[in-house]
Amino acid sequence: MKILVCISNVPDTTTKIKFAEGNTSVDTTGIQWVINPWDELSLTRALELKDDTTSGIKSVTVIHVGPAASEPTIRKALAIGADDAIRVNAVSSDAWFVAAQIAEVIKKEQFDVIMCGIESSDYNGSIVGGMISEFLGIPSVSAVSGIKFENGQAIIIREIDGGKEVVSVPVPFVAIVQKGIAKEPRIAAMRGIMMARSKPVKLVEPVQVDPLTQIVEFEKPTPRAACKFIDADSPALLLDLLQNEAKVI
Amino acid sequence: MSVLVYTENWDGKFKKLSFELVSYATGVAKMLNTTVTAVSIGKVDENELIRLGNYGANKIININSDKLAVLDSQAYSSVISEIARKENASVIIISNNNTGKAIAPRLSVRLKAGVGSGVSRLPLNLNPFTVYKRTYSGNAFAHLVIKSDIKILTLAQNSFDLIETPVNATIENMNPSIDGSLLKTVIKDIQKQSGMILLTDADIVVSGGRGMKSADNWGPLVELAKLLGAATACSRPVSDEGWRPHDEHTGQTGKIIAPNLYIAVGISGATQHLAGISSSKYIVAINSDKNAPIFEAAQYGIIGDAMKVLPKLIEAVKELKK
Numbered sequence: 420m421k422i423l424v425c426i427s428n429v430p431d432t433t434t435k436i437k438f439a440e441g442n443t444s445v446d447t448t449g450i451q452w453v454i455n456p457w458d459e460l461s462l463t464r465a466l467e468l469k470d471d472t473t474s475g476i477k478s479v480t481v482i483h484v485g486p487a488a489s490e491p492t493i494r495k496a497l498a499i500g501a502d503d504a505i506r507v508n509a510v511s512s513d514a515w516f517v518a519a520q521i522a523e524v525i526k527k528e529q530f531d532v533i534m535c536g537i538e539s540s541d542y543n544g545s546i547v548g549g550m551i552s553e554f555l556g557i558p559s560v561s562a563v564s565g566i567k568f569e570n571g572q573a574i575i576i577r578e579i580d581g582g583k584e585v586v587s588v589p590v591p592f593v594a595i596v597q598k599g600i601a602k603e604p605r606i607a608a609m610r611g612i613m614m615a616r617s618k619p620v621k622l623v624e625p626v627q628v629d630p631l632t633q634i635v636e637f638e639k640p641t642p643r644a645a646c647k648f649i650d651a652d653s654p655a656l657l658l659d660l661l662q663n664e665a666k667v668i
Numbered sequence: 669m670s671v672l673v674y675t676e677n678w679d680g681k682f683k684k685l686s687f688e689l690v691s692y693a694t695g696v697a698k699m700l701n702t703t704v705t706a707v708s709i710g711k712v713d714e715n716e717l718i719r720l721g722n723y724g725a726n727k728i729i730n731i732n733s734d735k736l737a738v739l740d741s742q743a744y745s746s747v748i749s750e751i752a753r754k755e756n757a758s759v760i761i762i763s764n765n766n767t768g769k770a771i772a773p774r775l776s777v778r779l780k781a782g783v784g785s786g787v788s789r790l791p792l793n794l795n796p797f798t799v800y801k802r803t804y805s806g807n808a809f810a811h812l813v814i815k816s817d818i819k820i821l822t823l824a825q826n827s828f829d830l831i832e833t834p835v836n837a838t839i840e841n842m843n844p845s846i847d848g849s850l851l852k853t854v855i856k857d858i859q860k861q862s863g864m865i866l867l868t869d870a871d872i873v874v875s876g877g878r879g880m881k882s883a884d885n886w887g888p889l890v891e892l893a894k895l896l897g898a899a900t901a902c903s904r905p906v907s908d909e910g911w912r913p914h915d916e917h918t919g920q921t922g923k924i925i926a927p928n929l930y931i932a933v934g935i936s937g938a939t940q941h942l943a944g945i946s947s948s949k950y951i952v953a954i955n956s957d958k959n960a961p962i963f964e965a966a967q968y969g970i971i972g973d974a975m976k977v978l979p980k981l982i983e984a985v986k987e988l989k990k
Contacts, residue, residue: 432920433939436807456921515782537769540805540920544785549741549773558852559741561770578766578915580868582860588852598921599914631782636811640946646963651972654984657952660968665950667929668872668896
């Protein structure tokens with residue numbers, strides 16, 4: 420079986436976000452780009468499954484929709500251990516556009532399991548994975564925190580409000596992955612970095628798709644008022660403020 | 669034209685988020701000068717269903733089908749998209765929780781409807797249809813224009829106040845035809861924590877970080893949570909250490925919550941943690957380091973060791989309750 424891991428290229432999660440062009444875009448000066456954290460965890464789990472000879476997983480491919488400038492992030496995924504990569508050569512305009520491009524590639528190249536992070540840390544959309552599955556008419560399981568294969572069947576743990584469910588779905592399917600899927604993201608070793616240079620990155624030209632949404636402006640969150648400090652020996656004062664000023668208890 | 673809202677229940681009772689969703693849908697419907705149709709899937713009795721009318725739902729479509737006992741995103745989105753067409757919905761409102769995230773994108777493709785996810789305010793503009801949404805994990809907000817005829821909005825939990833606007837709602841029981849070939853999700857096991865306050869639904873959350881020092885020290889924190897009727901949570905290092913279960917982890921890669929009151933005990937406030945809690949209405953920080961970044965996010969702070977402050981705070985809460 421073959422796994423496809425969808426990766427997004429996002430600013431490092433500690434980046435202080437600044438805007439440019441009259442608050443219509445994000446200022447990318449000095450930003451460190453990384454693999455979206457949930458995608459990195461998906462990739463790690465995919466590689467663990469490939470390492471396990473009983474899983475039936477034979478290969479792990481990564482796909483990214485982005486311009487040539489995002490190649491370093493693809494190389495990083497290859498250095499971590501993906502066998503090969505596909506880059507759809509387009510600037511991603513919205514989730515609809517990205518999902519349509521990825522679905523188009525999957526129609527031509529068969530994959531059994533498609534893994535997507537539950538959201539990207541930049542647009543926080545949580546929609547690409549579900550859209551891909553509906554474009555393809557295949558099952559999707561959301562909020563996946565565990566996945567393994569037994570006798571060719573996927574056993575999946577998904578998070579529900581206040582608990583977990585263990586479910587199974589037939590391949591092909593889309594797993595929309597959240598934290599817990601792998602303990603720590605796998606880190607590229609020197610050998611992996613050397614090998615990544617010669618691994619294939621297939622370039623695919625985009626199909627014509629009109630985006631459905633567009634960000635027209637960014638703004639900063641409303642700044643909070645300065646913290647009021649209360650003496651550690653007078654917790655009753657804190658409760659008084661919570662009760663009468665904030666009115667939350 | 670109508671505004672369609674998908675509600676969720678928990679053991680036959682609507683989750684609080686369902687009333688938030690209907691309140692929000694009613695607000696959108698007012699802007700569009702139209703009505704609200706709510707969809708409920710599951711075993712919910714009439715007395716409970718009618719409560720949606722308190723928040724402005726004009727019509728409630730009630731679906732109680734064994735085939736939909738399991739959340740299968742393909743089957744659910746098929747049923748909801750069918751209703752959306754029948755009700756001529758121009759805007760569809762769904763929660764931005766795990767269930768909503770499973771359904772909304774599939775619905776989007778079925779209806780060719782653009783999605784605005786994680787909205788926290790009513791639309792900023794109707795022409796062009798513009799929503800205010802969270803981006804960069806709460807470090808920025810975006811004005812997003814949705815260009816499609818049908819719009820899907822997923823509402824961030826606890827971001828919109830309940831607004832009572834009672835109307836006489838009509839209940840319509842529906843038995844949708846469900847294509848059996850879509851039902852591919854098979855449940856093997858369910859581990860539900862019943863009787864607990866859901867972290868994502870809680871008004872008050874008491875959360876512990878590395879400053880709690882060890883798994884054995886959680887007793888007072890849990891006691892404080894109980895006294896306040898709060899859910900318990902933790903920071904990432906705590907769940908990574910195994911001091912608390914992973915489903916308590918709040919932060920960028922964990923749960924994203926927005927309670928009325930978030931009490932951070934022994935949590936320094938790394939950017940990744942703040943990303944999960946910054947939408948809380950009030951934040952109280954208890955930390956021994958006066959320079960901890962959590963105090964920049966908090967409205968109220970106590971500088972002190974968690975294990976010394978907690979017992980005093982517990983006593984004060986008990987005193988208050990007398």
